[in-house]
Amino acid sequence: MSDIPLAAIKAAAEATDLSVGQDLGHLLPPSWTTVVPTWFAEDTPSYDWAGFVVGEDEQEAILWGKSGGVLAGVPFFDEVFKYVGCTVEWLLPEGSVIPSGSKTKVAVVRGKARHLLLGERVGLNMLARCSGIATASRKFRDLARQEGWKGVVAGTRKTTPGFRIVEKYGMMVGGVDPHRHDLSSMVMLKDNHIWATGSITNAVKAVRRVAGFSLLVNVECQSFDEADEAIAAGANIVMLDNLEGNDLHAAAKQLKDKWRGKREFLVETSGGIVEGSLTSRVGPDIDILSTSAVHQGTGYVDFSLKIQPKKK
Structure with missing residues (x-):
C-alpha cells in the first residue's frame, strides 16, 4: 500500500471553496x-x-x-x-x-x-x-474558516433515500466536501465491521486484499489505541468518533507525533457535531470534520x- 499525499488532500479542502456561478x-x-x-x-x-x-x-x-x-x-x-x-x-x-x-x-x-x-x-x-x-453547509464552512482552520468540512452518507444526489449537490454548492457518495466510493470500516471480523487489523487487512491501492480506507475508532492499531494496519484515515475536547486533540497530536515521518494519514473528527460545537472540534492535528448537521434537520x-x- 502506498501512502496518500497529505498535502494534496489539504489542498483539495481549500478547493471546495467554489466561486459563485461555477457550474x-x-x-x-x-x-x-x-x-x-x-x-x-x-x-x-x-x-x-x-x-x-x-x-x-x-x-x-x-x-x-x-x-x-x-x-x-x-x-x-x-x-x-x-x-x-x-x-x-x-x-x-x-x-x-x-x-x-x-x-x-x-x-x-x-x-x-x-x-x-x-x-x-x-x-x-x-x-x-x-x-x-x-x-447550512456554507455556514459550517465559514465558521471553520473564521477559526483559521484549513481542513476539510464534510457531510455524511446519512442522506434521504432516493434524494442523495440532490443533497450531496447542495453540500458542494455550499462549499463543503460531500464525503463518500456511496459504499463503493471509499472503504469505511465501522464498529460492526470490526466486531464481525474480530479486530481492526483483521478488518483492514481483509479489505485491502480486495480494494487494492486505489481506494482510501477510513476506520472508525473510539480511542488513541484503536486509531494507532488502524494506522499500523494500513488505514489512510482514522475517524476519532465521538471524542471531544482535550481527549480528541490529545489523541490526534499523539498519533501525529508517533507516526511522523513513518506514515501519512488523516485524522477525522465526527459524531454529534453541530453548529455550536464545531469550533471546539477543529485544531492543528485535525484534518477532516464530518457532520450530518449540514443536511439532516436543516x-x-x-x-x-x-x-x-x-x-x-
Whole structure:
C-alpha cells in the first residue's frame, strides 16, 4: 500500500471553496435525470384536475426567493421544467446568497399554464431542500474558516433515500466536501465491521486484499489505541468518533507525533457535531470534520412560483 499525499488532500479542502456561478451541473452523471419522472409519478399519479382549469395558454411565472439563503439546485429545477416542456431563465447564478427580509426575483419560467403548475411543487420542494442544505453547509464552512482552520468540512452518507444526489449537490454548492457518495466510493470500516471480523487489523487487512491501492480506507475508532492499531494496519484515515475536547486533540497530536515521518494519514473528527460545537472540534492535528448537521434537520429556503396575470 502506498501512502496518500497529505498535502494534496489539504489542498483539495481549500478547493471546495467554489466561486459563485461555477457550474457543478457538469458533475452529474447522465443517468441522474431518470429520477425526475419518479418525482412526477409521485406528485401526479392520476388526473390533474386543477390543471384542467388553467388550460394550455403560454404564460410566464416568476420564481421568488422569500427567505435568506444560498441558491442551489439549478440543474434539477431546469430538468423538472424541461420534463413538462417549459424553459427557465435564471436571474441569479447558483451559489448566490438570497437576502433575507424581502422577496427576490430569482428566475422566470415560461411555458403552458398547466405545465407550469405541474412542475411547480416538484421544482419548489427540491429547490427549497437543496438550497437549505447549501445554506447550512456554507455556514459550517465559514465558521471553520473564521477559526483559521484549513481542513476539510464534510457531510455524511446519512442522506434521504432516493434524494442523495440532490443533497450531496447542495453540500458542494455550499462549499463543503460531500464525503463518500456511496459504499463503493471509499472503504469505511465501522464498529460492526470490526466486531464481525474480530479486530481492526483483521478488518483492514481483509479489505485491502480486495480494494487494492486505489481506494482510501477510513476506520472508525473510539480511542488513541484503536486509531494507532488502524494506522499500523494500513488505514489512510482514522475517524476519532465521538471524542471531544482535550481527549480528541490529545489523541490526534499523539498519533501525529508517533507516526511522523513513518506514515501519512488523516485524522477525522465526527459524531454529534453541530453548529455550536464545531469550533471546539477543529485544531492543528485535525484534518477532516464530518457532520450530518449540514443536511439532516436543516431549514428550508422558501421559494414561490407565481404566474403573471394576463395583460388586458
